[in-house]
Amino acid sequence: MNTAHKDTEKSQHFYPDLQLIINGEYLSRDGAPVINPSTGESIADVPFATEADLASALEAAAQGFKIWSEMSPAKRETIMRDTAALLRERADEIAQAITLEQGKPVAQSKVEIMRACEIIEWDASEGRRTYGRVIPSQMPLTHTVLRKPIGPVAALSPWNFPMNSPGRKVAGALAAGCSIILKASEETPAGAFELVRAYHDAGVPPGVVNLVFGVPSEISEYLIASDVTRLITFTGSIPVGKHLAGLAAKQMKPTIMELGGHAPVLVDEAVDPVEVAKTCVMGKSRNAGQVCVSPTRFLVHDGIYDSFLESFVEKANSLKIGDGFGSDIDMGPVANDRRLTAMQEFVADATDKGAELAAGGHQIGNQGYFHEMTVLANVPDDARVSNEEPFGPLAMVNKVGSMDDAIDVANRLPYGLASYAFTNSADVAEQLAHRVESGNLSLNHLVASVAETPFGGVKESGYGREGGTEGLDGYTVVKNVSHLTSTV
Known part of the structure; x- marks a missing residue:
């Protein structure tokens, strides 16, 4: 913990x-x-x-x-x-x-x-x-x-x-x-x-x-x-x-x-699952996940799923969480007690419906609004967190059989602000660019916008x-x- x-x-x-x-x-x-x-x-x-x-x-x-x-x-x-x-x-x-x-x-x-x-x-x-x-x-x-x-x-x-x-x-x-x-x-x-x-x-x-x-x-x-x-x-x-x-x-x-959004991260088979997982955890932890473009729905090819999940959980558990003025802090508190309550409700609902709590899931201490980086695996579609933006330190890691399946899952929700993908295939990257429904798509990195690029959403985002x-x-x-x- x-x-x-x-x-x-x-x-x-x-x-x-x-x-x-x-x-x-x-x-x-x-x-x-x-x-x-x-x-x-x-x-x-x-x-x-x-x-x-x-x-x-x-x-x-x-x-x-x-x-x-x-x-x-x-x-x-x-x-x-x-x-x-x-x-x-x-x-x-x-x-x-x-x-x-x-x-x-x-x-x-x-x-x-x-x-x-x-x-x-x-x-x-x-x-x-x-x-x-x-x-x-x-x-x-x-x-x-x-x-x-x-x-x-x-x-x-x-x-x-x-x-x-x-x-x-x-x-x-x-x-x-x-x-x-x-x-x-x-x-x-x-x-x-x-x-x-x-x-x-x-x-x-x-x-x-x-x-x-x-x-x-x-x-x-x-x-x-x-x-x-x-x-x-x-x-x-x-x-x-x-x-x-x-x-x-x-x-x-x-x-x-x-x-709001509910940003998917599509992870292709032919990538380094360990390094990509580490990158994803650091992106997820930014501002304690309280970012409208925060990577949240990790859709991982089943060929590397186990290795990705293991590395993701290991990195999540190693984060240094504390007061933002502390030395080498990776993640601060959530902003208010409403977010603490929301995290607990999302976790309880998902686990009740069969999701695996792979890491975190709890408030830290009794002073301030600190919460563990939380990882849920194999989350069913009917869980609240599968359909509502958690807006906090909570990541879902689910298995997909192909990038076509990942695209279908990514587009399932009525949101489309940011999306991310990791692939070494030019053909897959081209497919993602045209088929993923979002205002912003970042390939092989987790930066959704810079000053010189247009930022905004599609659908209900x-x-x-x-x-x-x-x-x-x-x-x-x-x-x-x-x-x-x-x-x-």
Whole structure:
């Protein structure tokens, strides 16, 4: 059994004085405690916006849009790049805050900040390339197609990536010329706060980037119903995404939805099962499995299944689990007690239905929210975890007779955010590329996205893209200008 390693340092780790940021002003309000998942203790209070604050944020975003959309793309790029530079300078402190509130090892927190900087810099450059086109006409007309910023954006970001998820949304909006109201997670608010603070320190005009916290349902409904917001972008669960998309549809507002997944990993026969298994465990343990693209359904060719499972279990049992500030920690706690309960329910249901508990399955200790890396083998299709994203340190390892069978199993669910495969066959890789139903497919590695590639899902995992040359599409509208060139 794994044991949780506690941080022995006595020094105080950095955590900011959390505030709302509306129209460039920092506002203190009453709110709710922020809990350190390594201890279960409060580390700060997050302020909740009042209805008057939300009205002010909408007014500020409307005015900010006028200023920002008329600013040159080159000037916008400069401010965004200056923001990324500030975040890089502050990365060590911000990483401490993210680990305090979210639990992941501090090295992973710093990587998250660096990835946010990369998307800011990428989108900033893409903002200078929102090209239109001129269409020839048979008449004395000039047809010009323009891409214009859609307007003020309402962005709703989750708790699992406090910096990177809001970073993607703010970068896309600003690069396209939009203002934004960011409703970040109340459970992990520091990353978003430091992001928006950096934008203001870099010189973004008041009203362009606004930050609020509060009761999620109340804020989302208020912002979506407003005539000011023109686009809703959300990262989170499928049920909540469907609800928000329905609210937006009543207002005829477009949405960008990056929703949940249940990522399959297809493992071909002619690979090294030991090394691939080790790689897969490390990918699964990232952020304690609390990643929408976390590899979860391991579909392994029966020719190497036993060797793969043995190596997977051995590596899972060797992980060093503990406080994210501890030395050489592989995996921190899950983010809250809800995830602990979910892990226990998934394991109990699967084993009751015949699955083998090959590793883990238990909470670690009685302080904080630590849970063993859990491996279930031979999990039946009717188990809950076979159909619902576990969003935690839980992996399923099942046997398949061929890669065709693996593809069928991978496509069985109505989700399609990320998928992975390990193969040394070019023919198999080609088949996977065309037949696996997901927005992202990674072959022989477990990185689902980088700044220069589009990221998003298919089926119930959502629509719209963040990153890549497609990353600004959702934040713009296409406008055709037809000009009769004869004298009138």
